[in-house]
Amino acid sequence: MKLKITLISLLTLFSFYALQAQCSDAQFEEQNGIAVVETESGNLATGWIRETAASPFTGSSYIAWRGSNYFNSPGNGVINYTVKINNPGTYRFIWRSKVGIGSDPTEHNDSWLKIEANNFFAQRGTSIKYPIGSGKTPEVNGSGGGGWFKVFLASTTSWTWTTLTSDFDGHSIYATFNSAGVYTVRISGRSNGHLIDRFVMFKESQYSIDQAKNLSLAQTTCGTGTPPPPPPPPPPGENNPPTVSITNPANGANFDTGSNVAVTLNSSDPDGDITKHEIFVNGNKVDTDGASYSPHTIQNIQEGSYTILAKVTDASGATAESSVSITVGNGGSTPPPPPPPSDGNNPPTVSITSPSDGQNFSAGSTVTVGVSANDSDGTVTKHQVFVNNVLVDTDGINFTPHYIPNISEGSYAIKVTVTDNAGATASTTVNITVGSGGSTPPPPPPPPSDGNNAPTVSITSPNDGQNFNTGSTVKVDVSADDTDGSVTKYQIYVNNTLVDTDGSNFTPHYISNIANGNYVIRATVTDDKGATASATVNISVGSDNPPPPPPPPPSDSDISLTLVNASTDFNIGPLTNGTNVSSGSNINVRADVANSNVKSVYFKLSGATSRNQTENVSPYALFGDISGNYASGTFNGGSHTLTVEAYSGLNRSGTLLETLVVSFTVASDGKTVIAYPNPVKEGDVTIKLPEEINGDAGYAIISPSGTEVERGIINTNSLIDGKTLQIDSSTMKNDGVYYLVIQANYDVFTVPIIKQ
Numbered sequence: 042m043k044l045k046i047t048l049i050s051l052l053t054l055f056s057f058y059a060l061q062a063q064c065s066d067a068q069f070e071e072q073n074g075i076a077v078v079e080t081e082s083g084n085l086a087t088g089w090i091r092e093t094a095a096s097p098f099t100g101s102s103y104i105a106w107r108g109s110n111y112f113n114s115p116g117n118g119v120i121n122y123t124v125k126i127n128n129p130g131t132y133r134f135i136w137r138s139k140v141g142i143g144s145d146p147t148e149h150n151d152s153w154l155k156i157e158a159n160n161f162f163a164q165r166g167t168s169i170k171y172p173i174g175s176g177k178t179p180e181v182n183g184s185g186g187g188g189w190f191k192v193f194l195a196s197t198t199s200w201t202w203t204t205l206t207s208d209f210d211g212h213s214i215y216a217t218f219n220s221a222g223v224y225t226v227r228i229s230g231r232s233n234g235h236l237i238d239r240f241v242m243f244k245e246s247q248y249s250i251d252q253a254k255n256l257s258l259a260q261t262t263c264g265t266g267t268p269p270p271p272p273p274p275p276p277p278g279e280n281n282p283p284t285v286s287i288t289n290p291a292n293g294a295n296f297d298t299g300s301n302v303a304v305t306l307n308s309s310d311p312d313g314d315i316t317k318h319e320i321f322v323n324g325n326k327v328d329t330d331g332a333s334y335s336p337h338t339i340q341n342i343q344e345g346s347y348t349i350l351a352k353v354t355d356a357s358g359a360t361a362e363s364s365v366s367i368t369v370g371n372g373g374s375t376p377p378p379p380p381p382p383s384d385g386n387n388p389p390t391v392s393i394t395s396p397s398d399g400q401n402f403s404a405g406s407t408v409t410v411g412v413s414a415n416d417s418d419g420t421v422t423k424h425q426v427f428v429n430n431v432l433v434d435t436d437g438i439n440f441t442p443h444y445i446p447n448i449s450e451g452s453y454a455i456k457v458t459v460t461d462n463a464g465a466t467a468s469t470t471v472n473i474t475v476g477s478g479g480s481t482p483p484p485p486p487p488p489p490s491d492g493n494n495a496p497t498v499s500i501t502s503p504n505d506g507q508n509f510n511t512g513s514t515v516k517v518d519v520s521a522d523d524t525d526g527s528v529t530k531y532q533i534y535v536n537n538t539l540v541d542t543d544g545s546n547f548t549p550h551y552i553s554n555i556a557n558g559n560y561v562i563r564a565t566v567t568d569d570k571g572a573t574a575s576a577t578v579n580i581s582v583g584s585d586n587p588p589p590p591p592p593p594p595p596s597d598s599d600i601s602l603t604l605v606n607a608s609t610d611f612n613i614g615p616l617t618n619g620t621n622v623s624s625g626s627n628i629n630v631r632a633d634v635a636n637s638n639v640k641s642v643y644f645k646l647s648g649a650t651s652r653n654q655t656e657n658v659s660p661y662a663l664f665g666d667i668s669g670n671y672a673s674g675t676f677n678g679g680s681h682t683l684t685v686e687a688y689s690g691l692n693r694s695g696t697l698l699e700t701l702v703v704s705f706t707v708a709s710d711g712k713t714v715i716a717y718p719n720p721v722k723e724g725d726v727t728i729k730l731p732e733e734i735n736g737d738a739g740y741a742i743i744s745p746s747g748t749e750v751e752r753g754i755i756n757t758n759s760l761i762d763g764k765t766l767q768i769d770s771s772t773m774k775n776d777g778v779y780y781l782v783i784q785a786n787y788d789v790f791t792v793p794i795i796k797q
Contacts, residue, residue: 070124071124072261074130074248098200163207315355349367389421395409423437428453439553499519600687629665632656639699720794737757739754779796
């Protein structure tokens with residue numbers, strides 16, 4: 042008996058020393074697939090302070106970076122946390138942090154992070170990015186170096202678990218450990234005033250994001266404490282497969298061409314966990330998520346039929362599938378936003394801070410719509426403002442107040458809807474009155490039908506070629522006008538990504554904490570008849586980034602447009618800027634493209650007549666069928682703008698090779714002037730005037746350089762042969778496009794004549 046007791050004692054002592062040896066190099070420990078670390082438990086470096094003022098927090102305190110800003114130089118004020126990994130694999134990293142200075146969620150909101158793992162990376166869906174300086178590509182957007190991630194929160198100044206990297210393209214953070222051992226998590230100071238409470242590393246195959254965020258989880262100090270329990274095992278017997286259903290879009294739904302279609306799911310596993318979500322479109326895999334699914338969006342969807350299939354896999358390898366079929370084009374309407382997911386995500390909250398419900402304003406006042414929104418377990422990614430059910434403003438993460446200037450008498454319902462990063466939404470509404478009447482104002486009168494002048498726009502800030510310091514805030518401001526209507530929509534693009542949409546009232550867009558690099562900023566405005574205009578500036582950030590040269594103006598050297606009689610295939614003449622078309626019916630426009638690499642041509646007609654058309658077969662015709670034949674088309678009387686784009690691939694795919702924009706008018710009363718032959722090499726050009734013209738008519742010929750080469754008076758009553766006259770083309774001495782301008786009575790006609 043004595044020998045047995047001694048042996049047991051020795052075994053106990055040996056186990057104790059073995060445990061001590063296991064944890065001699067680690068402060069913390071992963072247990073059952075999760076590691077929980079209170080940041081104040083580390084050995085703080087200079088610049089980090091333990092504080093308790095910003096409650097609620099976990100543990101005894103939190104840490105705050107009170108050192109200098111190190112926006113471009115990670116590795117200052119490094120705290121090392123050693124974590125023993127017992128179960129190799131891939132872990133997601135999240136931390137609970139807060140803005141500690143001011144009320145701007147884009148400032149004092151980030152720190153540097155580096156995990157000494159076998160693979161340290163960021164992922165969003167199928168997109169994977171690596172730290173700058175890690176030797177792996179593609180790298181994240183923004184600043185960095187030496188294998189450090191800049192890790193930031195978004196959209197709130199409160200405590201949040203939002204843990205993202207890569208500017209304007211937020212990715213979650215992961216680390217892969219190939220074998221058991223001790224690894225180091227390093228935190229370095231970046232933005233003064235960033236607060237960090239705790240961080241968690243967990244296997245998504247074992248824990249949901251909500252389980253990992255549970256503040257009641259104890260810190261997993263190495264060799265002590267009670268480890269968190271593992272997820273419950275499946276019941277004995279055969280594994281029950283998971284289930285999945287597509288909640289959006291609905292089966293059979295139809296969408297407008299160019300819409301964004303969000304794919305949302307309901308999925309569950311009755312006896313375990315779902316470990317993988319996959320989305321397929323027409324048999325092609327387009328998105329893969331792990332245990333947590335974030336809605337996949339099909340952007341700018343093109344006309345056609347689509348089958349969307351969702352597939353989920355559980356921890357035992359069992360799968361389930363669900364599919365829907367949708368169509369795009371032929372008058373479909375965009376569906377309402379998807380319902381919030383039911384996978385445990387907490388929806389966002391929103392309140393309208395101004396105006397107050399029931400408030401009355403004087404007619405002609407400017408009403409400011411202010412909003413306060415928050416998401417307790419994620420990020421608010423979209424803000425929308427509706428006035429009497431009309432969408433008037435859309436912002437992304439950062440909301441700028443919406444203004445209703447010169448408001449008319451009546452009653453108004455102002456609704457604000459916000460959407461979080463998981464697709465959940467929240468809305469709130471206030472009702473206001475303007476003036477003493479309180480009646481709903483009548484709808485605006487319909488736009489006139491006698492033509493439309495396109496709007497104009499310029500970017501007033503920043504300046505083209507301007508350079509900014511890394512971390513600056515860049516203000517984007519525009520000036521726009523519409524001479525015969527109103528501008529109804531403003532859109533701001535940064536490097537071809539839409540970042541801001543406003544209605545008729547534009548509020549400046551701010552790019553906060555801008556990262557090193559080159560940027561192309563484009564502003565596009567739309568008027569009340571659908572005509573658009575754009576302006577672009579190029580800027581650079583950082584001293585080592587000269588701005589890129591502005592893109593060359595669209596070239597029309599490889600595209601020419603011809604007016605064609607659709608019924609007889611007769612060439613009426615060229616279509617160039619300023620052309621007057623005599624008849625609005627049975628006329629087509631043919632695009633002749635000299636570039637042999639062109640496989641498709643896209644037409645966008647706006648103004649008095651609107652139409653979008655993509656042609657894959659030559660002759661490329663605005664009103665064409667799938668075989669390339671002409672079809673009968675009708676132009677409404679008035680002004681038109683035709684944009685023609687030539688692409689290297691079918692169905693407007695591949696590279697945009699050529700662009701041509703032409704403005705022309707169609708006579709609503711049949712009056713027009715025709716010139717032939719046109720083009721002309723030598724000899725006379727015959728001009729046919731409308732029969733209705735009588736008396737004297739003035740004319741002038743304008744050269745391609747804009748100078749006048751001839752001027753005179755025509756007595757139209759003396760003309761014979763159906764009001765025709767001849768002009769000697771020898772006055773047009775150089776090749777190019779000349780313009781014949783004729784004024785008769787109150788009518789003005791401009792006819793382009795091509796001299797070759």
